[in-house]
Amino acid sequence: MPNGSDARFGAFVVDTSASPRARLKPVSIRSVKLVDGFWQPRRRINRDVTLPSQHRQLEETGRIDNFRLASGRKRGKFQGIFFNDSDVYKWIEAVSWTVASGGAPELARALDDVIGEVAAAQQEDGYLNTYFMFDRAKERWTNIRDMHEMYCAGHLIQAAVAHFRATGSTRLLDVARRLSDHVGSVFGPGKRLGACGHEEIEMALVELYRATRETRHLDLARFLVGARGKGAVGGSEYHQDHAPIREQDKVVGHAVRAMYFYSAGADLLAEDSDPGLRAALDKLWDNTTTRRMYVTGAVGARYEGEAFGRDYELPNERAYAETCAGIGLAYWAWRMLQLEGRAEYADVMERVLYNGILSGISLDGDKYFYPNPLENDGTYRREPWFGCACCPPNIARLLASLPGYLYGTSAEGLWVHLYAASAAELRLPSGERLVLSVKADYPWDGFVRIEIGRDLAETTEFSVFLRIPGWCAGARIAVNGSSAGADPRPGTYHEIRRIWRAGDAVELRLPMPVRTIESHPYLTENAGRVALARGPLVYCVEAVDHGFVDVRDLKLPRGTKLEASFRSDLLGGVTVLSGRITSRSPDPGWQGRLYRDAGGREEKCAARDVALVAIPYYSWANREPGRMRVWLGTE
């Protein structure tokens, strides 16, 4: 096990630094300081509003008390849903990553207290789940399909690894190791066959192995991933138990479960050579991203079972698109990216991060969406909390860990995955320290300037890989003011290999015209409609910007020119898209009718010239309620 000081340096979210099959190596959260105007204010709200208010919710709803009951520090009955422990663990993880970035003394104190309550609740034999205490102790491991015991354990393990990497303390990590060993004493080769009905522990165990180098945790992860498809989890698609993972080719069932499961598959691929698993994950990835993903990157179309639908089944108003499923897709994308550095993974990650995930939290940081629909009549609003509160602490831990997702390294050099103004101090695999300074006003502007810090030890040859987003045509790159050769292709990492000197500067220009996006003809609900986008952001229209015009009547004439302009007064500062378009309400012949003979009547309702204002999708439902739409009609 690494000592504390190493751990402090290596505050990696996913630590593939010693993984034999991972091309990319992580960068510590501590090594990256975000200074940009987009994410850093959100991380500050996360620290100052979101996490303290979630702490209050955890106390008020009895979630932390449940640990006090389990340890005997308090008397009473378990409160809430049987998987409520996981919310506490996700909060611990979020606060750990926040503390890793420094400057949150009150949160750090609360973190220590909560960890104390968790540690005190662990049983002698390593078991820890506050629902299965006292009377229910005899029900432990009797219904692993439905009762989320390993799911909760997985979140504890992830929280413990985060806490260890953020602080160097092994206080919670020791709890996690004992809990993993307890699970391994029940399940495994020659013991019980089975896996949790809700995947989560699998990726947690891989990370526990990476944090401790104790191979038994990795072995248990391999066993649990392999246990699926043998009927031990009920045999249903809902649980991804309908077939062994290597034989799965369509993403089905509960979306969060599926995303966490395939994330674990990718985690194993970083450790093991497993072409069959890789081929399966490639098929599943293709199926997800080319058939079953919203334009916002959200996944999981169906309310029923919080599940993936069929190919092209992506209803807008009735989208489920759970925040947690979007986060799961980002996790999976990140893990796939580590395996080989293909830009398409980072593109999906960026898509869901800026759109389908970020919509899950209010601008003021204390209200949340569970589903993230692409159309709504104005009745759907964010809530301060949920009985099943998986999403709020999940988005909190993702925002807290965001600096860890910007950069990567490989044997060849530096990789820039996401663009944000930041300062970074990292180590190339060669061991050399590299200091970067990135200036950017992303996603509002596509100009990015990366300076190699002055204290680079010596001139040294390595590559800088810049992600050219799939949405970006016409990107230009200059090094020290001179064009860096061939025009970069969209959807690739553009490699610049040279001997870098302190003071070298790379300038990247990503044109951000307003784009109109169409969807595949088989996605029938979007037929004849377009979505507006600019840079990584998908846009929507809200009633509040359109007076008496019903946004369902807005029609974008072909070739309409829309303007992008930054409005600092609006929604915390956003670039809006505006222009003159057409509004055409249903003709009077539709009065009192749902169907009518086509063809005969040709009367069209008079078109009106109206002003369109489109806002970033993530920012909707932060003003007065009204109808919202992502996909607009065309003329």
Next chain:
Amino acid sequence: MPNGSDARFGAFVVDTSASPRARLKPVSIRSVKLVDGFWQPRRRINRDVTLPSQHRQLEETGRIDNFRLASGRKRGKFQGIFFNDSDVYKWIEAVSWTVASGGAPELARALDDVIGEVAAAQQEDGYLNTYFMFDRAKERWTNIRDMHEMYCAGHLIQAAVAHFRATGSTRLLDVARRLSDHVGSVFGPGKRLGACGHEEIEMALVELYRATRETRHLDLARFLVGARGKGAVGGSEYHQDHAPIREQDKVVGHAVRAMYFYSAGADLLAEDSDPGLRAALDKLWDNTTTRRMYVTGAVGARYEGEAFGRDYELPNERAYAETCAGIGLAYWAWRMLQLEGRAEYADVMERVLYNGILSGISLDGDKYFYPNPLENDGTYRREPWFGCACCPPNIARLLASLPGYLYGTSAEGLWVHLYAASAAELRLPSGERLVLSVKADYPWDGFVRIEIGRDLAETTEFSVFLRIPGWCAGARIAVNGSSAGADPRPGTYHEIRRIWRAGDAVELRLPMPVRTIESHPYLTENAGRVALARGPLVYCVEAVDHGFVDVRDLKLPRGTKLEASFRSDLLGGVTVLSGRITSRSPDPGWQGRLYRDAGGREEKCAARDVALVAIPYYSWANREPGRMRVWLGTE
């Protein structure tokens, strides 16, 4: 209570003959003999295949045994779902109406046996529900929201009334009266407030009152309808308990529940003057038929909660569109029609009967749909039975009772609601006997000839009201070969008032061109698409008729002429629609993509000229599996 011989004559499905507020009076099933080529073969299959096979299912799944257990005639444990009694009752009702049409001696014997088992299971105090026996007896009426006790009782009552009206026997009616009295001893003014979580008993009780003239059953129905909206049923939209019925204006929640509830509301309106209730039902009817009904007449868009969606939420592939909900809509429409004789009610009834309901049963009569989607990839097929088997006996009882829905009478004369070749012998309210003979090849042809029978007692003045379907432009009517005046308006009952003589003949010509139907612009999934229809039938395309062409690629060019031709060899004999249209598959640029920038690329995949064959929607999934679509693309 009427004596047996009166009851034999009055085999009315819904008996408004003495209802003070009903304009229309029913016609006995016994009085109408269907001889046409469409419904009568289906009723024969219903009698010879469907009902005997359902009897076997009821035996094999323990549904009838549950009654034997309850009566002590057999030992063992309750089998199946807690509301399984209702399936037996619906079967009794279906067989009763079948027996009423004569000629089913084996079914009649089985009917007697099953009624014997049911009667023997009734408790001393009138209680009857085989789930709540022995150990569970103490749980009776403890969870009326979820446990369907009154729902089952309602089906028993409906079955008993049907059996009484069909046979004159009071054997099951006495069971029903005692059960109703038992319910009335628990619930009612000054007793317990509450109603069943699944409406059904309300309309049953009104009919029990009509069969017995015992007003306490009607009082109980009024009480139960009025109990909703007071929170006694949980307060949810799912149960239509969110508001009192008079304050409801949008159809929400579980679709079957809602349809049965509003049917009961209309039943009460036939007995009571209640302008508030009438206004509410009018609003609910408008909301259902102009916002939330499929073009097939099916209702209930959502899988989640088997429920109505929002306005214009009508997904095609993911349509729930339960067979029972369609039947419920037909029930409601029929009851509204009795109140005032507006053709729109009969239009909706016809729409759902020929399309959204009839699709629920296979052509061979022993396989069923529960949901009735409007698009499918070929994986969805009819099943021989279901664990929750509400639909199979529901469609059986509707088909069995069909002759009762063709005609009506009022003080003014005769009403013809549905067109089918038939012979009818009925009594006008004036008391005079009227013999009719109707020749028609409906729905394949729009020519209908109605002859007044030769044994009409004397010349007498009365009106014949002919329904001119809302879909029918250009209808023509002739009496004894001469035009009957003004052209009839679509969507009305056309009144012909005269002194009718024996031998008079009315000829009705309903043009049946192929129609292309479009849907309201806010029904986004159908944007740019049309459905094909002819007469009352909605059509669909199936893969099996289109070789290697993906039916999703079919595009109907504007102005395409389609031909209708009867194919006796196909699907039991159907009129197909055919013509040359275009197939255009997604251009190669869509390979591996779900979204792309619009505008730039204009490449269209080459169009191919292909042969379209559309079949009636009700007949889909009766050949080899393949993709089906109702709504076709246009060019």
